[in-house]
Amino acid sequence: MGSQVQVLPGTPTTQSVSRKKWGRSLRVSPLTVDFATRTVTVRGEPVRLTPIEYTLLFYLVHNAGRIVPYGTLLSKVWGREYRDDLDCLKVHVARLRNKIEDDVRDAKYIVNERGIGYRFIKMPQ
Numbered sequence: 001m002g003s004q005v006q007v008l009p010g011t012p013t014t015q016s017v018s019r020k021k022w023g024r025s026l027r028v029s030p031l032t033v034d035f036a037t038r039t040v041t042v043r044g045e046p047v048r049l050t051p052i053e054y055t056l057l058f059y060l061v062h063n064a065g066r067i068v069p070y071g072t073l074l075s076k077v078w079g080r081e082y083r084d085d086l087d088c089l090k091v092h093v094a095r096l097r098n099k100i101e102d103d104v105r106d107a108k109y110i111v112n113e114r115g116i117g118y119r120f121i122k123m124p125q
Contacts, residue, residue, distance in 0.1 A: 026061055028122055031100055033061055042100055053096045060110060060120035069117040
């Protein structure tokens with residue numbers, strides 16, 4: 001869980017979401033997401049994310065507290081043709097959780113709302 005973020009610049013799906021709502025970064029200790037530099041850290045340690053993982057986190061963070069339906073995430077991250085590929089989404093969310101969560105069996109940031117979608121919890125318990 002402690003390596004440098006290397007995200008390819010210009011992931012098109014993230015450019016359409018307004019960054020004004022969150023400013024330059026979101027900090028939910030120990031997680032920090034810097035939207036200007038596209039970096040993610042946990043306890044000050046850089047986390048290496050793939051472009052897909054970063055885009056997933058981006059959409060979840062920008063909808064913090066709200067359930068983002070599976071189909072919406074799939075469409076936003078991969079395109080409409082992947083809208084029903086739930087297995088693909090689950091694999092990538094699991095990989096993302098492994099990188100940012102302390103205990104993936106007791107996720108604090110990315111919570112599955114069974115049968116509906118995922119929710120980013122801005123203030124983990």
